[in-house]
Amino acid sequence: MKIIACYSNKGGVGKTATSVNLAYASAMSGKKTLLCDLDPQGASGFYFRVKPSRKLKKQAFFKDVDCFIGAIRESDFDNLDLLPANMSYRDFDIFLSRMKNSRSRLKKALKAVGNEYDVIILDCPPNISLLSENIFRVADKIIVPVIPTTLSERTLEQLYEFFGDKKYQRKKLLPFFSMVQRTKKLHKGTIVKLRKKYRNFLDKSIPFSTDIEKMGVHRAPVLTYARSRPAAKAYEDVWNAIQHKIKL
Amino acid sequence: MAPFVFTLSSGGGLKKIHRRLEVASSYDFEVTGGDIIDGIILDTFDNEIRRSGRCLLQISQTLLLINILNGEIVEQRCSNWSFLSELEKGPVAGSLKGVSRLRAFIPVSGIKIRRDRVLVLDDEGKTRVRIHWFSFFRKKKSLRLGITQPLRGYEHAHTELRKLLVEMHAEPCTRTTDIYSGLGVNSRNYSAKPDIRLVPEDAIKNSATAIICAYLDVAVQNEAGIMADYDTEFLHDYRVSFRKIRSVLSLFKGVYSAEQTEDLKREFADLMKQTNRLRDLDVYLLDRDDYFQLIPETSHEGLKIMFDVISKRRKEEYKKVCKIICRKNYRHLIQGWSELFASTDNMKIGPDALKSSNCYLARSITRRYRKVCKIARTIDHTTADEVVHELRIHCKKLRYLMEFASPLFSKKKVKTLIKSLKVLQDNLGKFNDYSVQQVSLGMFMSEQSMSRKKGMKVAESIGALTAMLYQLQCRERNFVMENFSHFDSEKTRGSFAEIFRVKDC
Incomplete structure (x- = not known):
C-alpha cells in the first residue's frame, strides 16, 4: 500500500482536481484505490456525487477504526472508493491536538484499511496544521501542485523550509506544475527557474484547461468525459510519472 | 454484503418491473438495454462448471462466466478454443483456474440471451446499487436471472431493493441447475466415479x-x-x-x-x-x-x-x-x-x-494389504525392477478393492487411506511410465521408416531422451522405499485394521 498526499499550503491550485483525476487514473490502471477527502472545503466527494458522511463525526474519526471503515463509499467506477469529507473536520486540528498520541491516529486508521487498497490518495486541506503534519509523516509521497507564478514560488519555498525546520524528509515532496498557460511569459520563465532550483519536480505538468473547469458540470473526473483531450492525457502522464517514482 | 442472485418469473417485462420499483422506492432506475443474441452454454463433459455453481456462456466472441453462489460476473474476449490452455489470459481464464486442463469445453445447449444493466441512482445521480439482468430464452421457455451488485457504503439501499424484489416474488437462485431446469436443458449427470449403492x-x-x-x-x-x-x-x-x-x-x-x-x-x-x-x-x-x-x-x-x-x-x-x-x-x-x-x-x-459383501471385501483388502507390505519390505537398492513392477500391480489392485469397498465402510476414512496409498502409487506409476517409455522409444525407430538424415536426427533425440528417462526412473525408484515407509506406518496399519474389521465374519 502506498499513501500519496496531494498537498499545497496555497488554495486554488487545482489540488482537488488533481486528487480526483489521479485517483481515477490509479483505479483505471488496476490499482485498488481509496481517495480520502480530508479537506472540508474541498469537493472530491462532490465530483463523485457522494454526499458528505453523516456517520463520520469528528470524535469517531481515526479513533474508532470501524467507524472510519464504515464511512468509506464505493464510487461508480471500478477499483475506486472514497472517504467523503465531513464538515466537522473544521475543528479537527483542535481535536487532534487535544488527543494523546494523536500523531499516530492517522497512521493507525490508514493501516486498518491498508490491506484492502494498493493506493490511498489524501486530498489535504490547504494549511500547515497538526493534521498536515500527520500527513507529512505517514505519506510515501507528497505531490504538490504549483501554479508557475511568483506567489506560488514563494509558497513552495516556505514548504521546503518548513520541512527543513521540522526535519521531515524533503525527498517525499514531489512538486509539479498545475494550471500551466504556455502562452504566458511569466509561466514559462517560472517553470525554467523552478525546475533548476528543485530537481525533483515532475517533468509532466497539467495545463490550464476548460475541460478541467467543466468537472463541476459533469461531476466526474476529466478522464471520463474528455478522455482524448490534452488535460486528460496530462493527468494520465502525471499519474504514470508518480507510479514510476514510488515504484508501484 | 453479498449480492442477491435471483430468478423472477412473474412481474411482466423489465420496463414494468423497474417502474414498479421506482414507485416503491426513492430511486431512479437507469437502464442500458441489450439485444437478444444467440449464445451457447458450455461445460466440460463431467460438468465441472455446473457442479461448482457457475454457468459459462459463449456469446459470439465473448465468454461470460456467472457465479451463481457469489454473484460474480466475469467476461473476456475469446477466439477458437476448446481447452482452458487455449484460452487467452483474462478474467474468465483466471476464474476457471483449477478446472481440468485435459477436458474440452463442449456445448450443453444453445440459447438466446438478452443482457440489461441497471443503475439504481439517488437524487445526486450517484449509483447506489447495480443490477445485472440476464433474460434467457430456449425453445418456448424463458427465464430471467437477476444479480444485484451492492456498493460499499450503500448497504442500506441494497437491503431496501432486495426487500422490494422479494415482494415482487423474486426467488433466490442457488444452483446452476435452477437455470438449466427453468430452460428445459437436460443436464448431463456424468461421473467417472459413479456413486454405487451397496448394502454391507x-x-x-x-x-x-x-x-x-x-x-x-x-x-x-x-x-x-x-x-x-x-x-x-x-x-x-x-x-x-x-x-x-x-x-x-x-x-x-x-x-x-x-x-x-x-x-x-x-x-x-x-x-x-x-x-x-x-x-x-x-x-x-x-x-x-x-x-x-x-x-x-x-x-x-x-x-x-x-x-x-x-x-x-x-x-x-x-x-x-x-x-x-x-x-x-x-x-x-x-x-x-x-x-x-x-x-x-x-x-x-x-x-x-x-x-456378505463387507466380510468378503474386508478379507480381500486385508489380504492384499499384507501382500503389498510383504513385497515392499523386501525392496532395497539392489532389488530387481520386476519386483518394483509387481509391487505397483498389487498396489493398483489394493486401490481398486478399496474404492469398490468404500460405500460399505466409512467413506471418509477409506478416502484418507486411499490418499496415503496414492502417494506410493503415483511414485510407482511414474517409475513404470519412464520404464515403458524407454522401451517404446527404442521400438519407435524400428517401426518407422524414414530418410537417413531424418532418421539420424530422430535417433539422436531418442538417445538423449532415453538417457533422461533412465535418470528419472532411477530417481523415482529411490523414492519408493521412502514412500512405502509412510504407507507401512503403525498409524496406517492401525487404520486398515480398524476400518476393515467386520464382526461375525
Missing part, C-alpha cells in the same frame, strides 16, 4: 454385479465423446471403466463361476487391447512439452519429426477405434453385457457368491 450384508455377487453394471454404463457414456474426439479423457475414462470391470472379475474370486469369469475376462481384455495403442499415443502427445523440456534445444529437431509421426499415427489409430465402436458386433457385445449384468440371476455363481 448383501451377497457379494450382487455387489460385484452392481459395480460392473455401473462401470459398464460409464464406459458407454464415453463412446460418443471418443467418436467426436473432443478430448483424450473420454477414451481414458472408457478404458478405466473396463479396467475396473476386469478387476472385479479377477479380484472377486469365487463370486462367479470360474468358467464364466474366464470367458468374460477374455472378452473384456480383447476389447481393451484394441484401444491400447490410441491411449499410448494420446499420452505421448499430452506429454509433448515435457519431452521437449527434458532434452537440449539442439536435439529438438529430431523430437519434432518424431511427434509429427506420432500425430499421424494417432489419427490412424483414432479412425480404427471409431470403426470398432461403430461396428455391429461391438454394439452386440455391449448389449450382451448390459443384459447379462442387469441381474445377478443371469450369472453362474461361484462358491463364495453368497458371502
Whole structure:
C-alpha cells in the first residue's frame, strides 16, 4: 500500500482536481484505490456525487477504526472508493491536538484499511496544521501542485523550509506544475527557474484547461468525459510519472 | 454484503418491473438495454462448471462466466478454443483456474440471451446499487436471472431493493441447475466415479454385479465423446471403466463361476487391447512439452519429426477405434453385457457368491494389504525392477478393492487411506511410465521408416531422451522405499485394521 498526499499550503491550485483525476487514473490502471477527502472545503466527494458522511463525526474519526471503515463509499467506477469529507473536520486540528498520541491516529486508521487498497490518495486541506503534519509523516509521497507564478514560488519555498525546520524528509515532496498557460511569459520563465532550483519536480505538468473547469458540470473526473483531450492525457502522464517514482 | 442472485418469473417485462420499483422506492432506475443474441452454454463433459455453481456462456466472441453462489460476473474476449490452455489470459481464464486442463469445453445447449444493466441512482445521480439482468430464452421457455451488485457504503439501499424484489416474488437462485431446469436443458449427470449403492450384508455377487453394471454404463457414456474426439479423457475414462470391470472379475474370486469369469475376462481384455495403442499415443502427445523440456534445444529437431509421426499415427489409430465402436458386433457385445449384468440371476455363481459383501471385501483388502507390505519390505537398492513392477500391480489392485469397498465402510476414512496409498502409487506409476517409455522409444525407430538424415536426427533425440528417462526412473525408484515407509506406518496399519474389521465374519 502506498499513501500519496496531494498537498499545497496555497488554495486554488487545482489540488482537488488533481486528487480526483489521479485517483481515477490509479483505479483505471488496476490499482485498488481509496481517495480520502480530508479537506472540508474541498469537493472530491462532490465530483463523485457522494454526499458528505453523516456517520463520520469528528470524535469517531481515526479513533474508532470501524467507524472510519464504515464511512468509506464505493464510487461508480471500478477499483475506486472514497472517504467523503465531513464538515466537522473544521475543528479537527483542535481535536487532534487535544488527543494523546494523536500523531499516530492517522497512521493507525490508514493501516486498518491498508490491506484492502494498493493506493490511498489524501486530498489535504490547504494549511500547515497538526493534521498536515500527520500527513507529512505517514505519506510515501507528497505531490504538490504549483501554479508557475511568483506567489506560488514563494509558497513552495516556505514548504521546503518548513520541512527543513521540522526535519521531515524533503525527498517525499514531489512538486509539479498545475494550471500551466504556455502562452504566458511569466509561466514559462517560472517553470525554467523552478525546475533548476528543485530537481525533483515532475517533468509532466497539467495545463490550464476548460475541460478541467467543466468537472463541476459533469461531476466526474476529466478522464471520463474528455478522455482524448490534452488535460486528460496530462493527468494520465502525471499519474504514470508518480507510479514510476514510488515504484508501484 | 453479498449480492442477491435471483430468478423472477412473474412481474411482466423489465420496463414494468423497474417502474414498479421506482414507485416503491426513492430511486431512479437507469437502464442500458441489450439485444437478444444467440449464445451457447458450455461445460466440460463431467460438468465441472455446473457442479461448482457457475454457468459459462459463449456469446459470439465473448465468454461470460456467472457465479451463481457469489454473484460474480466475469467476461473476456475469446477466439477458437476448446481447452482452458487455449484460452487467452483474462478474467474468465483466471476464474476457471483449477478446472481440468485435459477436458474440452463442449456445448450443453444453445440459447438466446438478452443482457440489461441497471443503475439504481439517488437524487445526486450517484449509483447506489447495480443490477445485472440476464433474460434467457430456449425453445418456448424463458427465464430471467437477476444479480444485484451492492456498493460499499450503500448497504442500506441494497437491503431496501432486495426487500422490494422479494415482494415482487423474486426467488433466490442457488444452483446452476435452477437455470438449466427453468430452460428445459437436460443436464448431463456424468461421473467417472459413479456413486454405487451397496448394502454391507448383501451377497457379494450382487455387489460385484452392481459395480460392473455401473462401470459398464460409464464406459458407454464415453463412446460418443471418443467418436467426436473432443478430448483424450473420454477414451481414458472408457478404458478405466473396463479396467475396473476386469478387476472385479479377477479380484472377486469365487463370486462367479470360474468358467464364466474366464470367458468374460477374455472378452473384456480383447476389447481393451484394441484401444491400447490410441491411449499410448494420446499420452505421448499430452506429454509433448515435457519431452521437449527434458532434452537440449539442439536435439529438438529430431523430437519434432518424431511427434509429427506420432500425430499421424494417432489419427490412424483414432479412425480404427471409431470403426470398432461403430461396428455391429461391438454394439452386440455391449448389449450382451448390459443384459447379462442387469441381474445377478443371469450369472453362474461361484462358491463364495453368497458371502456378505463387507466380510468378503474386508478379507480381500486385508489380504492384499499384507501382500503389498510383504513385497515392499523386501525392496532395497539392489532389488530387481520386476519386483518394483509387481509391487505397483498389487498396489493398483489394493486401490481398486478399496474404492469398490468404500460405500460399505466409512467413506471418509477409506478416502484418507486411499490418499496415503496414492502417494506410493503415483511414485510407482511414474517409475513404470519412464520404464515403458524407454522401451517404446527404442521400438519407435524400428517401426518407422524414414530418410537417413531424418532418421539420424530422430535417433539422436531418442538417445538423449532415453538417457533422461533412465535418470528419472532411477530417481523415482529411490523414492519408493521412502514412500512405502509412510504407507507401512503403525498409524496406517492401525487404520486398515480398524476400518476393515467386520464382526461375525
